[in-house]
Amino acid sequence: MIGSLSNLNKYFARYKSRLILGITFILLSNIGQVYIPLFLKESIDTLQKNISTGIIQKYVLLIVAASLFSGIFRFMIRQTIIVISREVEYDLRQDFWAHIQRLPLRFFQNNSTGNIMAHATNDISNVRMFVGPAVMYSIDTGTKFLIIIVIMFSLNSSLSLYALLPLPLLSFLVYKVIKKVHIKYTRIQEKFSDLTTSAQENFAGIRVIKSYVCEDYEIKKFSKESDEYLKRNMDLVKLQALFQPIFYLIAGISGIIVIWKGGKMVIDGELSIGVITAFIAYLAMLIWPMIAFGWVANIVQQAESSMKRLMKIFIEPYDISDNEEANNTLFEIKGEIEFKNVSFRYRDDLPWVLKEINLKIAQGETVAFIGNTGVGKTTLINLIPRLYDTVDGEVLLDGQNVKEILLNTLRKNIGLVPQETFLFSDTLANNIVYGTDNDGQELIDKVSDIVQLTKDVEQFPHGFETILGERGITLSGGQKQRATLARALAIDPKILILDDSFSSVDTHTEEEILKQLKNFMKNRTSIIISHRISTVKDADKIFVLDKGAIVEEGTHDELVEKGEIYADLHLKQLLEEELKEIN
Template sequence: MKRLFTLNKYFRRNKGRLSLGILFILISDFTQVFIPLVLKDSIDALHANANKDLIIRYAIIIFALAVVSGFFRYMIRQTIIVVSRKIEFDLRQDFWTHLLKLSHRYFQNTSTGDIMAHATNDIAAVRMYVGPAVMYSIDTTIKFLIVITIMLSINATLTATILLPLPILSFFVYKLSKKIHKKFTLIQEKFSDITTMAQENFSGIRIIKSYVREAFEIETFAKESSEYRKRNMDKIKIQALFMPLLFLITGTSIILLILVGGNMVINNQLTLGDIAAFLFFLGMLIWPTIAFGWVANIIQQADASLKRLQKIYDEEIEIKESKETDNSIKEIDGTIKFENVSFKYGDELPEVLSKVNIEIPKGSTLAIVGHTGVGKTSLVNLISRLFDTTSGNVLIDGKNIKLIPLDVLRKNIGMVPQETFLFSETLEKNILYGVENLDDKLLLNRVAEISQLNKDVSQFADKYNTVLGERGITLSGGQKQRTSLARALAINPKILILDDSFSAVDTKTEEEILINLKEFMKDRTSIIISHRISTVKDADNIIVLDNGVIAEQGKHNELLELGGIYYDIHYKQLLEEELQREG
């Protein structure tokens, strides 16, 4: 439970409101407790046949007390529960801030679903602790103390007798909700099995139909559904105990009150008004009694959730600045050098790049070709430090990139990743994503023109305000890639990296873009990864990667003469074009 103390810093931020909330609980509980006492007096007065005015006065007092208590009850929620929402906000914000710092590797190895589960379920569980659980424990404790004190002062024996069943209720609530929680987890597991099965079945419907396995699949699905039903019933068997136990135990208390209390009235040790008051006090204690068991569970769940969250907080931030980072570096010129660079994704995994040496002078274009999986993307990811090298160094302007402040480095690299990712925002916001000035129409038009996006955009009704993604339109693969290119150009980078960025763009448009880029890239360094020879043939230097090493290197003509991998790729592409023209 020690872990829960880590939340104290969040409580501390809301000290004022919290103490106010506790004060309101005190006031509300005190006023509420007076209601049965007045009721007692009024019933005793009635029994004694007092005059009617007194009775009316009692009635008014009861109502007035209820109003005051009700008002403060309202205030309690407005303070303590509001605080819990504020803390939830802080918790989630801190979580997000931490996520933003985590490295590429973490996101590659962790599914989005997992992270989302923490962000939603675990934070919600912790909120239940900081809000309702805290509120009810304070409320419950205060109420118990006041009510029991008053009850004891009226009659100790009776108090002890009728309160006897209540701890049993707390105990049952605690045990039952714990069990129910466990059963519920089992139900959820089965539900996700059913979902997976439906998902698999619908995705594999071709195989199922062609092997005529429908009947079997239905049978299996029915079996799973039946198991799901069974697990639900297992939970219901326990859950159904809840209500009966609740009124059985509270009812027993009331019967004890009537029997034992009644006997005391018969013996003149107690008045009927006392019994009425006790009846009310019992009513007041029932909810707190349940809350005790319930809160105990919430605390346990919050603790488990915090443990899971802690794991993410403990996750190592792999790519970061260090003491050696030279903060005087504000600019980058653009000469890149790979010195004996080797890279692997994990200790046990094979090397993706082995002892690679490349020099890319400022303002030149390097093209990288090679089959899938030879390490092309890994190589460029090292430049923008999505990963760090396993051994060897990447230098920019002669300085190890680890010494360059991370944001200086990245703000000078325009990256167009292989897998295009655009946000569900307007086109304009996507293109100007990396730019400070979001109203720079001139820049917007310029980069859109270079990327050959302007013609497409003029066809959209909302032009650059067209929203992308689920709520908006779906761009074609080529349009997406060109938007991604425009986004990279917009930051006016010193280094431009195109990682197979034209794969979905038709050859004609690609040619036009390449012509436009030539002008733009005049003083900049560019690296182009491509499968198409037509894209890379004009580069200053072309390297052919094969199994993590540079297999061939040179200009287009030199490589053709070599008759190796490059020549082979070239020949096949010619054939393919020919085939396309056929028919």
Template sequence: MDSLYRLKPYFRRHRWLLAAGFVAVLLSNVFEVLVPLIIREAVDGLQEGATMRDFFGYGAMVVGVTALSGIFSFITRQTIIVASRKMEYELRNDFYAHLQTLSISFYNNTTTGDLMAHTTNDINQVRNFLGPGIMYSTSTFIRFVIILAIMLSINPVLTLLALLPLPLISVIVFYIGRIVHKKTIRIQEQFSNITSRAQENLSGIRVIKAFTREQFEIDQFKNLGEEYYRRNMGLIRTQSLTRPVLYLLVGISLIIVLWYGGLSVIDGRMTLGDVTAMMIYLGMLIWPMIAFGWVFNIIQRAAASMGRLNKIFDKQPDIIDGPETDHSIKDLHGNITFKNVSFSYPGAYEPALKNIKLDIPAGKTVGVIGFTGSGKSTLVSLIPRLYDIADGEILIDGKPIKKIPISTLRSHIGYVPQETFLFSESIRENIAFGQNGTEKHLVERVADIAHLSGDVDDFPKKFDTIIGERGITLSGGQKQRASLARALARDPKILILDDAFSAVDTYTEESILSRLRDEIRERTTFLISHRISTVKQADVIIVLDNGVIVERGTHEELVEHGGIYASLHQKQLLEKELDEM
């Protein structure tokens, strides 16, 4: 239950709306409980010779009182439920804002699916408590107290007799609610077993077909389906019992009223109107009794969900500006130095980078070559501080990067990540990407350099074409070129191209590179590639192997040297030759 304390500030923000809601709940119930009293008067009037005019009066009063109660019930929903939606909105905003602050190491260990579940299901459970949970619990409580008072004033003995079975309803609803919840979870588990089985089966359909295992798979699936059926039937048995038992208890109450009340009327101790009112009141108490049990479950579930949300809220962002940050640093030139940098991913046995020493003067271009997993991407990801290092130091313009404010650091870097990630927005927005006041021609200029303009011209809405909409998808190469344009649009001092041409054909790459050469003259540039042709013209080329720089030099020097680089060069010549055959 403690987990729900975090919601306090949200409640506080909407306290007036909620207070209004509570007043409305009270008034709505006050008017509603008057109806049986009016009916009582009418029924008694039947035996005491009331006139047509009296009955019209009673009828009109029933309508009038219900109308008043309705107005307040409208206000209740418009305050409490509305407040709950507002709190949900704020909670979700806060949650998302928090997610944004967490670093890449958090995302490496958490699946998007889990986070989605938190932002939808868990927040939903909490809202269920904030809205219906609170509305029904207060309404129920108020109604129960008022009705109990009235019933006691009509006839205390009958009231006690009639109410005897009712607390059982709350207890039963609470316990059944728990059983149902448990069984539902077991059903959901089995449902996800079925889902994963179907997923696995369809992913492995080749193997299944090749080994003619279809029948076996069908049998397996059938077993899962049968278990699912069994679990469902288990729940159904409980649920099928619930309603009859509830109705039975309510029915017994009503029969008690009719029995004891009937005898009292015959003996002249009560009027027929009293008995009628009692019966109607009992009917009005059923829902509150059910709601009591139900609300308890809602609170429990909300507490569990909030607990899960709190776990994430409590995660501290680890890469942030700290006390050592020097906020006077506003400009960077791009002289990058790696001083004996070693780096291990959390939980990994082997370091991903070992003792890296690099000094790149501002404006120079570095080519990085190496096998898959040799540490190329890791190396460049340290520059914008996606990870913090434990050993060694990275300096920009002689300043340790931990001293540079993160926003300053990153705003000077144009990064083209290995995995292109574009958003479902217009191409223009994707390229400008948050650059305020970006001139129209800037987007077009960088798109031109990235060799994207020609492709964009073929789209119906040119640069305003929304990616992913109406089946407009970009090819891998187009995406990479858009990603390159996005990095260039920032006019960065440091440009990082992590395998940025892998999906671009060699011819296009060649022409992009030749345009880029003018662009990068003023920028410190990292070119990561597996193609010699990409890095050939770099000022210096380094070859990484198992996290260690094993070769460095210019293209000519490295070819001469006869190491990994030279053999790669040889192979790529052969490949070209083959392709032309």
């Protein structure tokens, strides 16, 4: 099999016996089909000899029987080969998803959702078209072609030779045209993507366009692009429009030759009119394989490039997975965290995000990280559950490198509330117990109480069974944050990490949640990231981050006393508070 499509062999192998069965059905169906013109010939010849209608009736029945025979197998062809193509599509998509799920966060940040979706839908569907229809039609038409030619030659070899003479020319022209069509088609696709980019940029930058009154220019520019697109399309059509006429012309010439040469033979008494009829019927059967040839070639080409794109994803490395030295007897985690000379950057050509971080968090302690946007707070905590791995240095949990703890064990013990709240379009209850197999109402009530969500839920149409998202209700930013917090609490983690989880929650509610959390956090290690002094001030220890390094650490009072970055932040937030008070 050509190029990237050879990667499909393992899928085909799974359905080998059914595939062979399907090919057998194709052969049987074609045998039935090619008999029909033969019976036609017999009946026409019989008619010419002026014999009774009884024999004619026999042929009529044979024609219908042959069609029925062929039809039954034709039904079975679709039930095997096309069904197999759906099975392979399923398998391929299943493998794709299982693979995607294991890819690291890095992959999802470098590839847009739309891009990944395009692979999962269009590319897989293109490959499916190859596995099903393309395979079916190419085997079908190929075998039919061969059988018909054999029959034609056995009926009358010289007439066959004349009739089939134009066909190689047809194949040659088809080959030529398809090659050119492909080039022109690519040019159209390029222009279409330009057109899309143009529209995209225009709509996204509409404020600038309106400000500078450039609408007319933009319309002119867009018209020009559209016109170019039209021209490229017409350029293709000039060629593509040749297809049908060429087919009919060449197939038609074959037919005319049959009448001409065959007619001469009949006149000379060398041939019966029945054979001419059979030949005309066979030529009609041959047109379709010719047309299908181009169509199948196109599908194969598309499937090939789609498979190539899919393979590019399939070879993406997992980066973060259990290594061989992982301690697979360790399932309990206490919650002592240590960073030893940890440095990190997202790519080799990007600047360092974290520089030689050293810190220690005792079991049961509550620590906070504070600092401006982009100083590396989120990156730092993402290293603990191994959403990323350190570039230099090591992160230790209970004295053990996190890379040596089973990923499953590690993450099951960490309740991370990410900065971007994300909830599934499922019921609120299912969202809260997402990370645990315990879906008891008791647990849901308990964590909802802590995050102050219970009162909100009472207002929802179906309480905890209310569906969220597009097809349900939309939660407010604060409600979302509280729900994601509840989700993290529900897994009863040994380590709780809150990444700016109160930004959309009002200060009053926040205070209430923090009060409730205090009890929950007893005996658990907690890490809080925030911009707000009010969130972090009660922590056992506060780390101030700046440009990827820890620049201050201590308790709230100590840091205020110190009078540097933290104290400045503190002062500014007081000012902001004051400003807010003014009406």
